[in-house]
Amino acid sequence: MSPILGILASGITKSKIAAGAYESIASASGTGSSGTITFSSIPSTYTSLQIRFNAITSFDTSFYVRLNGVTTSSYNSHLLEGDGSTVYAVGDASLGLTRMSLGQWNVTVGATYPFSGIIDIHDYTSTSRNKTIRNFVGSNKNGTGAIDLTSGLFINTSAVSSVSLIADQNFTTSTTVSLYGIKGA
């Protein structure tokens, strides 16, 4: 890799920084005919997982994450959302959701402008603790938009070996989803 720094400001120095233990595990693109993208057989060699996505769907729709293919009522979350005029703080603890929403109120995947996000799943290999998920997602649609911070709980002590991103409309081929592993010391 060749550094390609171009600095317009003056009086700048530069140096290289050592790379960290952040590894790409897998990536996928939308097919245009499915609203689900799944990473399965995730190795247990990391401390945390991170998913980065840039999604576009055929029509505006909600967006969810599901772990290990579990469709029982195992997902709860709290979120903080801003939609450009109002701030919402919402808890889903009483709902017992069958999948975790990535945008509870106004954040939706759209057909024109991307919906982007970063999902962190911590301590995913534990077989004795439930799993904590952190989402930072948003979509601006040129005049409207929303941004969500979500703390999610997957009430399941099994190690996570499968992660699915689910939309209720098909992901276009412009959709990219990448799974990364973060190593511990």
Add this chain to the structure above:
Amino acid sequence: MATTYEPIATTTLGTAAASITFSSIAATYTDLRLVIVGTGTTNNTYPLFRFNSDSSSLYSTTRLSGNGTSASSVNNAGTGLLVTINALLSDTIPSMWTLDVFSYAGSTHKSSLATVSADRNGSGAIERAVGLYRSTSAITTVAAVMASSTFATGTTATLYGILKA
């Protein structure tokens, strides 16, 4: 497996500068992350983020802010990504700004997520923002341009590339 979170370039300002620009960015990566830690030469200033040296009105953001007392959310449209409501550059206490640019080399409109962390020992603010750059061209230049004043000496900026498998 390959390590895929790589520093592309980093800078530390030796003199005050009105902007920090990373240009000729290769299309090698999936996403970009820009991290700036610094101060302004004037108190309560802020940068706009621009791509490809484009200062036309193709930028919009939705911002979420907490200032220690209340939370607010505001939309913006303008000639650069404005990612803050309350968190501004201090002339003494450094703040941290990050900008994740997704699928920067692709042919879709460009989406980004920003954070600003700006505590001032008794006051301060935290911000999150989602940004849209309505261009389908690949991004080859990323700039943080001060709306007024300049970044102070000692401000650091690092551009990372994040590569998918």
